[in-house]
Every structure is written in structure tokens, then in C-alpha cells.
Amino acid sequence: MPMAVGVIETLGFPAVLAAADAMVKAGAVTVVYYGLAESGRMLVAVRGHTAEVQRAVEAGIEAGKQVHGGKVITHYIVPNPPENIETILPIHFTQKSEPFRIM
Template sequence: MTIAVGVIETQTFPAVLAAGDAMVKAGRVTLTRQERSESGRQFVVVRGPVAEVRRAVEAGLVAAKACPNNAEVTTHVIIPNPQENVDGILPISFSPESEAFRV
């Protein structure tokens, strides 16, 4: 099975929280990471089957944009099958904390 990665970046923590919650509820995905980037923006990463990640990211975008106080989605991306090198270096892989929830 091809494991995709989906990432949503927002300006605020409430928006990334709403996005992450919507993503895990909308698709059979695992939330693998939530962090603040060096620019101060927030991002959330999910992994799972390609179709499920697409569905989850769509739901996450709607939820993040619905947050009050002009919550802004900065960007998002879906990578259907990241190379091993990308998976090993960038902060998108499963962590010990997320492994228990792996789909």
C-alpha cells in the first residue's frame, strides 16, 4: 500500500488544531507531527493511504479556514509516495508517539 503524506500550514495554533482534528476524523490517517516552524507558523502532518490523505487534507483546510479571527491557511501539500530519503530526513515520518495510532 502506498503511504502518502499531507501537510497543512497555518498562521495560528487554533487553526492547526482544528485542521488536525478534522483530518483524523475525515480519513483513515495518522497524525504524525504538529510543530511550529521557524517562521512562527504552525503545521500538521498526516500519513495514510493516498485517497484517505486527500480526503483528510480537504477536511482540514475547511476546518482551518472556518476558525474565527481571520485564521489563515498559509499552504498545504499532498505527496502520494515520498522517497525514503525525504521520509527519513524531513519531519514527516512516524514517531514513537504516533506509531501506536498508525493506520
């Protein structure tokens, strides 16, 4: 079954931490990437079935907005990304994320 990818970009670490926490609690998703975008902007990416990713991203957005001083800058969901995108961008399952993969 195809898996979607959902990404949230926030301003500051506390907001991305809150978003990531809410995302994995709200839907059957796995965090596949976390990193610094630029100028204090952080991002987190999750993978899972499309409905689960949608639910997780919605929860992550709300959690990120609740953090004092935090801000959700942008978000995006890609249902069933093509293989060339998965190969190039850091949205694939890795050795670190594989043990937490939800099928």
C-alpha cells in the same frame, strides 16, 4: 501499500488544532508531525493511503478556514514519498505516533 503525506500550514494554533482534528476525523490518517514553522505559523503532517490523505487534507483546509482569526496559508500532498525524504524530514511514524497508526 505506499503511503502519502499531507501537510497543512496555518496562521496560529487554533487553526492548526481545528485542521488536525478535522483531518483525523475525515480520513484514515495518522498525525506524524506538528510544529512551529515561523512567526506564528503552525504546521501539521498526516500519513495514510493517498485517497485518505486527500480527503483528510480537504477537511483540514475547510476546518482551518472556519476558525475566527485563523488562516490556512498553504497545503501539500506527496503521494509515496521516497525513502530519503522519509529519513530526513519529520514525516515518518515515531514512537509517539505508532500506537495511532492506521494501516
